[in-house]
Amino acid sequence: MTNAPHTQWTLGILGGSGLYDLPGLENPEWVSISTPWGAPSDDILFAEIEGVRLRFLPRHGRGHALSPSDVNYRANIDALKRAGCTDVLSISAVGSLQADYVPGDFVMVDQMIDRTFAREKSFFGKGCVAHVSVADPICPRLSALAADAADQAGANVHRPTEDKSLTYLAMEGPQFSTKAESHMYRQWGCDVIGMTNMPEAKLAREAELPYATMAMVTDFDCWHAGHGNVDVASVIAMMQKNSAMAQKTVLNLIKTLQDRPRSACASGIETNLDVAIITPQEARDPKRMAMLDAVAKRYLAQS
Numbered sequence: 337m338t339n340a341p342h343t344q345w346t347l348g349i350l351g352g353s354g355l356y357d358l359p360g361l362e363n364p365e366w367v368s369i370s371t372p373w374g375a376p377s378d379d380i381l382f383a384e385i386e387g388v389r390l391r392f393l394p395r396h397g398r399g400h401a402l403s404p405s406d407v408n409y410r411a412n413i414d415a416l417k418r419a420g421c422t423d424v425l426s427i428s429a430v431g432s433l434q435a436d437y438v439p440g441d442f443v444m445v446d447q448m449i450d451r452t453f454a455r456e457k458s459f460f461g462k463g464c465v466a467h468v469s470v471a472d473p474i475c476p477r478l479s480a481l482a483a484d485a486a487d488q489a490g491a492n493v494h495r496p497t498e499d500k501s502l503t504y505l506a507m508e509g510p511q512f513s514t515k516a517e518s519h520m521y522r523q524w525g526c527d528v529i530g531m532t533n534m535p536e537a538k539l540a541r542e543a544e545l546p547y548a549t550m551a552m553v554t555d556f557d558c559w560h561a562g563h564g565n566v567d568v569a570s571v572i573a574m575m576q577k578n579s580a581m582a583q584k585t586v587l588n589l590i591k592t593l594q595d596r597p598r599s600a601c602a603s604g605i606e607t608n609l610d611v612a613i614i615t616p617q618e619a620r621d622p623k624r625m626a627m628l629d630a631v632a633k634r635y636l637a638q639s
């Protein structure tokens with residue numbers, strides 16, 4: 337039975353800059369969860385909406401005290417897994433790298449480039465080595481459902497197509513980009529830029545959690561001659577303007593989930609460790625394996 341898919345949705349939400357709470361939920365309770373990887377960014381808000389379970393974690397903490405490099409991404413993903421999440425949606429502020437995506441728009445990215453360099457990027461390592469595929473880092477099902485929910489909320493939503501991926505460039509920060517960098521990312525074909533969704537998406541894949549990003553455009557970074565360079569005040573002002581839309585999107589998404597029993601993700605995300613772990617059982621370090629008790633729970637239960 338360990339490979340049976342979850343038949344009930346428990347939606348995890350990682351709230352980014354400007355999104356530190358979700359009002360209007362049933363039975364809300366902030367719950368502290370500890371992990372073998374250290375402390376997550378904050379307690380997790382457990383709640384329900386019409387029977388669908390929701391788990392909300394503000395990525396930078398409620399007081400936004402954690403910079404993108406200080407967020408403990410491993411602890412956050414592990415804690416969401418321990419909280420029973422079946423799927424994780426990131427709601428993030430991003431700069432637009434293309435004229436077509438303007439502040440206020442929602443961009444459902446399907447590709448990512450990871451330029452971060454000062455973060456722990458894997459649950460695996462000495463004592464248990466794994467190489468998961470992140471060829472397609474985003475769960476297409478969750479992304480499509482979130483896009484529809486955002487549409488219904490009245491947002492201007494951009495979706496990837498067969499011919500055109502939408503790419504999120506993850507930079508280390510905390511400083512914003514130079515103009516030369518911003519122009520280079522545009523030449524690379526990137527669509528939006530942020531500082532947090534990598535290694536988050538990679539870690540979600542290792543934890544066998546379908547993950548999607550709803551990127552909310554707040555600025556034009558610093559490449560656009562007709563717009564000023566990004567600053568925190570403009571990002572937060574735009575997120576505040578859009579937070580009602582984000583909240584409505586979450587409510588719509590929950591209502592959609594309520595109407596459809598959950599089945600396994602067609603992309604195989606939920607069983608991807610079966611083809612990723614290379615260290616044979618006899619060579620595994622018991623200490624490392626104990627730390628993987630939540631992340632690799634399904635895998636370990638069958639081996």
Ligand SMILES: CSC[C@H]1O[C@H](OP(=O)(O)O)[C@H](O)[C@@H]1O
Nearest residue numbers: 352353404428429530531532571
């Ligand atoms: C406050 S501007 C830069 C900040 O905003 C984005 O955060 P998040 O992805 O958590 O919404 C960006 O990645 C930076 O962390």
Ligand SMILES: Nc1ncnc2[nH]cnc12
Nearest residue numbers: 429430431529530557566
């Ligand atoms: N221009 C930008 N660069 C990096 N992260 C961002 N978050 C919001 N806008 C951003």
